[in-house]
Amino acid sequence: MIHRQTFVLLAALTLAGLLPVAGHAQAAKPAPAPVEGVDYVAIEGGQPWQPLAGKIEVVEVFAYWCHHCRDFQPMVDQWRKGLAKDVRFTYVPAAFDLQDNYARAYFAADALGAQGKTHHATFRAIHDTQAMPSRGVSVEEIATFYDGLGVNAKRTRAAMTSKATDARMQAAREFAIRSGIEGTPTIVVNGIWRVRGRTLPDVLRITDALVARERARRAASTTP
Secondary structure: OOOOOOOOOHHHHHHHHHOOOOOOOOOOOOOOOOOEOOOEEEOOOOOOOOOOOOOEEEEEEEOOOOHHHHHHHHHHHHHHOOOOOOEEEEEEEOOOOOOOHHHHHHHHHHHOOOHHHHHHHHHHHHHHOOOOOOOOOOHHHHHHHHHHOOOOHHHHHHHHOOHHHHHHHHHHHHHHHHOOOOOOOEEEEOOOEEEOOOOHHHHHHHHHHHHHHHHHHHHHHHOO
16 A cells, blocks of 8 residues: 655745845755665665666656645646756656556557546546546546546456456556655656655756766766
């Protein structure tokens, strides 16, 4: 059973009000380099979710029913706008329960090319409008919900119950276990670094630093 971390957002949300008024403008201090064991964990024997194919992989392990993931989503949306071309960002549902129908729905929508219609809408339906249950959702409920979003219900049912989705659920479960996922949302870089963070913005800061570190390592390895 997955245990969700509690991310403390209060410091990030109230920081501006806590800063003392300075008589003179001060240059912003550079963010400290991430510290292993504090800001991130090196994953022993870690492997990326997909073959890297020259990319730096950033995976967010998430769950639709996780309210922290709902809070994280707009931050990730903004952050992704600035990603360099050598970075590949991928969502992976936390499929600890192979019968988790929301995780199956994610893979079904991906197979149908419908994530643009379903991903944010699913978060809103669970957490904002409560139009969908947070737990125990059925295949039929999801198919009906997706149909209202313009995704054919019959195709959704077939995709959610397909052998291909079974295989992707098993792969997601194995990725979460070998990556040491303890809660959602969790970021994993290249399958070898699991990001920690005191706040959700801090998670992205650390991710940026690890991506830069990997980019520098690659550049150094190709320098004569």
